[in-house]
Structures are given as structure tokens and as C-alpha cells.
Amino acid sequence: MARRKLVYEGKAKILYEGPEPGTLVQYFKDDATAFNAEKRDVIDGKGVLNNRLSEFFMTGLGNIGVPTHFIRRINMREQLIRAVEIIPLEVVVRNVAAGSISKRLGIDEGTALPRPIVEFYFKDDALGDPLVSEEHAIAFGWASQQDLDDMISLALRVNDFMSGLMMGVGIKLVDFKIEIGRIWDGDYMRLIVADEISPDSCRLWDMETGQKFDKDVFRRDLGNLADAYTEVARRLGVMPTNAAPVTKPTLIN
Ligand SMILES: Nc1ncnc2c1ncn2[C@@H]1O[C@H](COP(=O)(O)OP(=O)(O)OP(=O)(O)O)[C@@H](O)[C@H]1O
Ligand SMILES: [Mg+2]
Numbered sequence: 314m315a316r317r318k319l320v321y322e323g324k325a326k327i328l329y330e331g332p333e334p335g336t337l338v339q340y341f342k343d344d345a346t347a348f349n350a351e352k353r354d355v356i357d358g359k360g361v362l363n364n365r366l367s368e369f370f371m372t373g374l375g376n377i378g379v380p381t382h383f384i385r386r387i388n389m390r391e392q393l394i395r396a397v398e399i400i401p402l403e404v405v406v407r408n409v410a411a412g413s414i415s416k417r418l419g420i421d422e423g424t425a426l427p428r429p430i431v432e433f434y435f436k437d438d439a440l441g442d443p444l445v446s447e448e449h450a451i452a453f454g455w456a457s458q459q460d461l462d463d464m465i466s467l468a469l470r471v472n473d474f475m476s477g478l479m480m481g482v483g484i485k486l487v488d489f490k491i492e493i494g495r496i497w498d499g500d501y502m503r504l505i506v507a508d509e510i511s512p513d514s515c516r517l518w519d520m521e522t523g524q525k526f527d528k529d530v531f532r533r534d535l536g537n538l539a540d541a542y543t544e545v546a547r548r549l550g551v552m553p554t555n556a557a558p559v560t561k562p563t564l565i566n
Pocket of ligand 2: 324325
């Protein structure tokens with residue numbers, strides 16, 4: 314296979330040039346990082362699980378009319394996506410208090426919020442992805458008011474879809490993060506859901522026991538991360554129980 318041309322290597326994924334203009338190949342690595350990459354490890358099989366789960370969620374979103382960058386899965390670790398201009402804002406939706414909102418506002422983790430709360434964080438590793446307001450986004454030209462309104466409504470549609478899907482398998486969607494990008498059709502611009510939707514970017518708690526099935530397992534040393542993600546995939550029927558984590562050596566890549 315011809316070697317792909319590298320476009321960008323991030324902490325969890327690698328982007329390569331796609332086969333056609335306007336496309337990219339997104340490769341899911343096994344690397345796990347937390348606290349702005351201060352804590353890092355390699356979790357065998359994580360990339361395979363996230364590739365599958367992101368495919369599953371994005372395909373489902375596409376089926377209910379939420380536009381995403383997903384085109385098709387190529388193999389165990391790679392998917393073909395539409396190249397977008399990423400808006401430098403992480404969009405977080407919270408249903409239950411956990412993580413930074415609990416710390417910042419002194420709300421106990423696990424407290425149900427009166428309504429879903431949408432937050433924007435400026436994508437800047439050097440600054441630690443700070444929380445910003447719509448005013449900041451508009452004043453600094455990261456997004457227009459119209460973009461922000463569209464981003465909120467996309468995020469809330471993702472929240473409704475993901476919450477329902479998870480509830481069906483006994484999991485509470487506590488919060489999640491998405492990235493949104495612009496695509497152009499001539500002069501006409503649209504916003505679509507990009508990056509990934511996976512247990513790396515969600516908080517997922519078992520509805521009965523409260524057990525965590527997300528990246529907090531890694532952040533807080535609560536057990537085996539691949540086992541937690543495998544449980545999510547198993548409940549959703551995304552992968553057979555014994556399909557992950559993959560054993561080494563592997564011919565895929
Ligand atoms: N459809 C897309 N088109 C262009 N860029 C994308 C698309 N989907 C995701 N990206 C970008 O690709 C990168 C994915 O890599 P990864 O998630 O590993 O990055 P990261 O280490 O989290 O760093 P970053 O701070 O850039 O997000 C991110 O920068 C993300 O914004
Ligand atoms: Mg990322």
C-alpha cells in the first residue's frame with residue numbers, strides 16, 4: 314500500500330491526505346492522554362474501539378439528519394472523513410455535573426443539572442483549553458453569532474441522540490465534547506460535526522451502579538480502560554465481546 318501523506322498528528326489520532334480532494338483519512342491511535350497530556354499511556358485496542366464507536370455514533374447521527382464528517386470506515390483503525398475547517402472551540406454539553414464544572418462551581422459530581430448546559434472551550438493546549446463565552450468567540454473572530462447558535466443546536470441534537478442511545482443500554486450520558494467544522498459548497502458554508510465521538514470524549518456512567526465507562530477510568534486510575542470501552546461497545550452491539558482489545562503483533566495499519 315502506498316504510504317499516506319501525513320497532514321497532522323495529534324494526541325489520539327493522525328490525519329492523512331485522503332484519496333480525493335476534500336477528504337482525509339483519520340487514524341485512531343492507542344495513545345491515551347489526560348490533564349493536557351501530563352498523564353499518558355498506550356492502551357492496547359483503544360484506537361480500534363474508538364474508530365468503531367465513532368463510526369457507529371456518527372452514522373446514527375447522519376441517519377437522523379445531523380451532518381457529520383464521517384464518510385466510511387476503511388479498516389480497524391482508519392476512517393475516511395470530509396476535511397473541514399475546524400472551529401477552534403470545543404463544544405461541551407453537560408446533563409449531570411462532573412469534572413471541571415463541579416470543581417469550578419462547587420457542585421457535587423452526580424448532581425443532575427436543571428437543563429443541558431452548553432459550554433465553549435477555546436482549543437489551545439498551551440492555555441489548557443480555557444472556558445470562553447460567546448462574547449469572546451465573536452470578539453476574537455472564532456465564530457459568528459449565527460455559527461454559535463448553529464453549534465448549540467447541533468450539540469443539543471447530538472445530546473438528545475446520544476442520551477437516548479445510551480439510556481437504551483443502561484448508561485447515563487453525563488457529558489460530552491464535540492468539535493465542529495465548516496465545509497464550503499461554493500459560497501455557501503455549513504457546519505458539521507467533526508473529530509470523534511467516543512468514550513474518550515464522553516462521560517458514561519452505568520445507570521444502576523454508577524460505574525464509569527469513559528476516560529475518567531484512565532484519568533483517575535479506576536481500572537482497565539480498554540475493558541470499559543469494550544463494555545460500551547458490547548452493550549451497543551458494536552463489536553463482539555472478544556473482538557477487542559487486539560493482540561499484538563498485528564498486520565493492520
Ligand atoms: N474532519 C476534519 N477535518 C479537519 N480536521 C479535523 C477533522 N476532524 C478532526 N480534525 C482535527 O484533527 C485532529 C485530531 O487529532 P487529535 O484528536 O489526536 O488531536 P489533539 O491532540 O486532541 O489536538 P487538538 O488540540 O488539535 O485537537 C484535531 O486537531 C481535530 O481538531
Ligand atoms: Mg482531540
